[in-house]
Amino acid sequence: MSIGTRSTILHLGLIALLFVLAFVLPSYHQGNLARIMVLATYAIGYNVLFGYTGLLSLGHAMFFGAGMYGLGLAMQYGGLGVIPAFAVALICAAVLSAVVALLALRTIGVAFMIVTLMFAQAGYLTVLYFGAWTRGDEGFVIAQSARQIAGLDLTAPTTRYLAALLLFSAALLITARMMQVSFGSVLIGVRENEERTRMLGYDVFRHKLAAVIISGTISGAAGAGYAVLFGYVGATFTSVQYSIFPLLWVLLGGAGTTIGPLVGTLFMFYLIDYSSGLTNAYMLIAGVVLVLLTLFARAGLVGEIRKRWVA
Amino acid sequence: MDFGPHLLLAVLEGAVGAAVLALTALGLSLVFGVMRVVNVAHGEFFMLGAVIAWFVATSIGGHPTVGFVAALALAPLIAGLVAVLVDRLILKPVKYDPEATIVGTIGVLYILQQTALMTYGPEARPVEPPFSHRIALPWFEWGENGFAMFYPWGLSTNSYKLFVIGAAIVILLAFWLIMTRSKAGLIMRATQLDRETALAFGIPVSRVYSIVFGLGAGLAALAAVLIVPIQQAHYLMGHDPLLLSFIVVIIGGLGSIRGTVLAAVLIGMSDGIISVFLSPTLSKIIATLLVALVLVFRPQGLFGKKPA
Numbered sequence: 068m069s070i071g072t073r074s075t076i077l078h079l080g081l082i083a084l085l086f087v088l089a090f091v092l093p094s095y096h097q098g099n100l101a102r103i104m105v106l107a108t109y110a111i112g113y114n115v116l117f118g119y120t121g122l123l124s125l126g127h128a129m130f131f132g133a134g135m136y137g138l139g140l141a142m143q144y145g146g147l148g149v150i151p152a153f154a155v156a157l158i159c160a161a162v163l164s165a166v167v168a169l170l171a172l173r174t175i176g177v178a179f180m181i182v183t184l185m186f187a188q189a190g191y192l193t194v195l196y197f198g199a200w201t202r203g204d205e206g207f208v209i210a211q212s213a214r215q216i217a218g219l220d221l222t223a224p225t226t227r228y229l230a231a232l233l234l235f236s237a238a239l240l241i242t243a244r245m246m247q248v249s250f251g252s253v254l255i256g257v258r259e260n261e262e263r264t265r266m267l268g269y270d271v272f273r274h275k276l277a278a279v280i281i282s283g284t285i286s287g288a289a290g291a292g293y294a295v296l297f298g299y300v301g302a303t304f305t306s307v308q309y310s311i312f313p314l315l316w317v318l319l320g321g322a323g324t325t326i327g328p329l330v331g332t333l334f335m336f337y338l339i340d341y342s343s344g345l346t347n348a349y350m351l352i353a354g355v356v357l358v359l360l361t362l363f364a365r366a367g368l369v370g371e372i373r374k375r376w377v378a
Numbered sequence: 379m380d381f382g383p384h385l386l387l388a389v390l391e392g393a394v395g396a397a398v399l400a401l402t403a404l405g406l407s408l409v410f411g412v413m414r415v416v417n418v419a420h421g422e423f424f425m426l427g428a429v430i431a432w433f434v435a436t437s438i439g440g441h442p443t444v445g446f447v448a449a450l451a452l453a454p455l456i457a458g459l460v461a462v463l464v465d466r467l468i469l470k471p472v473k474y475d476p477e478a479t480i481v482g483t484i485g486v487l488y489i490l491q492q493t494a495l496m497t498y499g500p501e502a503r504p505v506e507p508p509f510s511h512r513i514a515l516p517w518f519e520w521g522e523n524g525f526a527m528f529y530p531w532g533l534s535t536n537s538y539k540l541f542v543i544g545a546a547i548v549i550l551l552a553f554w555l556i557m558t559r560s561k562a563g564l565i566m567r568a569t570q571l572d573r574e575t576a577l578a579f580g581i582p583v584s585r586v587y588s589i590v591f592g593l594g595a596g597l598a599a600l601a602a603v604l605i606v607p608i609q610q611a612h613y614l615m616g617h618d619p620l621l622l623s624f625i626v627v628i629i630g631g632l633g634s635i636r637g638t639v640l641a642a643v644l645i646g647m648s649d650g651i652i653s654v655f656l657s658p659t660l661s662k663i664i665a666t667l668l669v670a671l672v673l674v675f676r677p678q679g680l681f682g683k684k685p686a
Contacts, residue, residue: 123477170674177416177476178673181624185670188621192663307617311484318481348495354488361482362471 071247074325078243081326082236089228101228103329103336104235105292106312110320110328111238112285113313118323119246120278121258125180125310126187127286129167132194132305133160134287139300140200142213149216153291160287161280168279172272184310191305206301214295227296234292235329238285243325245281254278258323286313308350315353318360321367330369383517383530384654392650394539394608397546398601400642402619403626404553405597407638410627412570412590415474418483420598421620422490423461427453427599428505428611429498435505443508446607453603454596460490461595465588474587487616494613507607511537542604549600550639557635566590622649625669631678 085104092100109131116122137159141152171182194201201207214221221227245251253274256264265271294300303309312335313328320331335356343349364371406420430453435445464486472478514534516527557563568576569586577583598619602611609615626645630637645665652661 123480125480170671173674174677177480178677180480181416181628182670182673185624185666185673189663189666189670192659192666196657196659196663314481314484346496348492350488351492351496354485354490354492357485358468358482358489361478361485362468365478 074243074247078239078325081329082232082239085232085235086229089225089232094224097224097228099336099340101224101231101296102293103332104228104231105289105296106316106336107329107332108235108238108292109286109289110313110316110332111235111242111325112282112287112289114282114317114322114324114328115242115245115254115285116278116282117314117317118321118327119251119258120254120275120282122275122278123180123314124183124282125307125314126167126183126185126190127283127313128305128307128309129187129190130160130164130283130286131290131293131309132190133163133283134290134292135294135300135304136194136201136290137287138291139207139209139294142209142295143207143300144200149214149221149295153288153295156287156291156294157284160290161284164280164283164287165276167283168276172275172279184307187305187307187310191302191307194302194305201300201302204302206299206303209294209298209300211298214298221296222298231292231296234288238288239325239329242285246325250274250277255323311353315357317367319356319367321370321373324367324369324373327367327369331367334368383515385651386515386517387535388651388654389647390535390539391654392647393543394605395650396643396646397543398605399619399622399626399646400639401546401549401601401604402598403623403630403638403642404550404635405594405601406623407627407630407635408566408597409591409594411635412566413469413474413587414476415469415479415591416476416483417591417594418480418620419464419486419490420594420623421616421618422487422494423457423595423616424598424602424619425494425611425613425616426457426460426490426595427602428606428609428615429494429613430456430599431603431606432498432503432505432611441508442506446505446508446603449505449603450600454599457599458592458596462588462592465591469591470584470587491613491616498611498613500613502610502612504610505606507538509537509541510607513537513540538607542608545604546601549597553597554635621666622646625665628669628673 085100088100089097109127112130113124113127116124116127134156137156138152141147141155142149145152145155147155167183167186171179171186174182195203211222219226221230246254253264253269256267256269257271257274257278261271290304293304316331316335317328318331319335320327320329335353338352338356339349342352360367366374402420402424405423406417409415409417409420431446431449434449434452435442438445438448464483468482468486469479472482512534513536514529517530518525518527557566565576565581565586568579568581569583569590573583576586601619602615622645626641627638629645630639630641649661649665652665
C-alpha cells in the first residue's frame, strides 16, 4: 500500500469517524467538537504556511478576522444570505492575504514574524476604530433567523455539527491533496532549503505567495464559519491571542502533518475547558504547554508518533 | 488653552513617555543585539517590575519614598533573576534557535502574565509617588502691552514627571558608560560582534548571555517602577510597552543601541503629541502600519547602516 493510499484512508476514516460521532456524542461534547472542527480548520490554514512552507506568521488572526467580519458585516449591513456572504468572506481573506504577502514576503525570518504581527495589530485596531459598525470588543450577534441555508437551520446542534464537519473536511482534503501534488513538494523544498529550491529552477517567491494566499483564505473560511455557526463576531478574534492560538495548536498537534492541527486543537480545547473550571488564569496552561513543546516535543503529538512508530 | 501652551503640555507628556520607552526598548535591543533573541516576553518583565513595586511599596510602611527606593532596587533585581532563570531553563536548552526562542518566550509571556493574575489579581493599583508637587509653567506671548509672561490656567506639570525624565537620562548615560568604558561592556560588545571568536578568547559566552538577558529584563522593570506612580500596575500592562519597544527597536535598527535611544525619543514624543491631537486608535494604526512598512522596505532601520 503506497503512502498516498494510506493517508487517503486515514483522512476518509477520520471524516467518517467524526460523522458517526455526530449521532452518538452527548450534546455538550457535540457542541464542543463542532467548535473544535471550525478552529481546527483555522489551524489547517495556519499549518499550510507554518508546517509545510516553514514561514512562522504571528498575524493570522487578521485573516481569520477578515473572514469573520467579511461574512458578519455582509450579513448584518448588506443583508446577504449565508452563501453569498461566505463568498464575500473568502474574497476578503484572499485579497488581504495577497496584499500582506506581497509586502511581508520581502522580509525573512524574525522580520517576517514581526511584520505579520504589526499588520495584525493594525487590523485589530482598525476593527476597534470602526466601532460604530463593528461594535469593537463587545462585538455583535448575527440573528438566528439569518443563519439558514435553503431552509436548513444552522443553529440546530446536529446541522451545525455537520456544517462544521463539511468545512473541516473540505480544508483537510484540499490541503492533503495539495501536499500530494508537485506544488506541495516545492513548498516543502522551500521549507527545507530555500536556496536549493531556487537553484533547481522553481519560482520560490511565487510559491510562497500562493502558500500565504491559500493559508489566509482557509483561515478566513474558518473565521466566516465560526461567525455563521456560532452567531458572534467580535474584536477578540482579531487580537494577538488568536494569532498565537493556531501556532500553539499546530505545534501541539504536529507541524507539517495533515491531522496534527485537529489533534492539537482538540487537546488544547479540552485542556483549557477543564482548567477554566479551576482557575480564571487558564491561559497559564497555554504558556506552560508552549514552553514544554519548545523544550521536549518540537515535532508535536502526531509528529512524535510518526517519528517513533510509523516511519 | 491656546495652541502653544497645549503643545508644550503635549511635549512634556511625550517626554515622560519617551523616557520610559527608551529604557524599556533599550533592554529589548540589548538582548536582540547580543543574543539575537527576540524576547516576546519583554513586556511581561515590565509588568513584573510594576507589580513587584506595588508589593514592595505596600509591604514597607512609612514615608512613600522608602517604599519607592526599595522598589527601585528590588524590582529590577527580581525581574532580572526571573529572566536569568528563563535563559537557563528555556533559551539555553533550545540553543537560541530563533523560532524556538520566539515560541518559548510567548509561553513565558503567558506564564508570567497569568501568574500575576493569580497572585496580584485583576485590579489596577497605584503606587504612591515619593514626591509630587504641582509646578505651574509660564508662557510668553506678544500681547497688547508687548512681551509678557503669564501662567495660563491648566498649564502645569508635576515634579515627579520631571524626575522620571531626569532619572531616565541618568540611567541611559550610565548604561552608555558601562557599554563603552567598562570591561563588562567590552565583553558584551565582543560577544555581540562575534560569538565564536569571543568564545575562543575565553569569554564565558553562556554566562554573558544569562547576564544580558537578566539586564534586559531589569531595564524594563526599572522603567516600570519609574512609571508606576503615574500609571497603575495591572497584569495586562505589558502589552503596549512590548509593541512600542518592537517599533522602537525596528525603527532604530535591530540591535543598534544609539538608534534605539534616538527612535525611542522620536516615537515616544510623537506618540504623546499625536495622541493629544488625533484619536489614539487612529494614531496607533498609522504608527503600526508605518513601522511594518519600514521593516519591509528598510530592514536595517531608519538609522541603521546597510549590512555589508
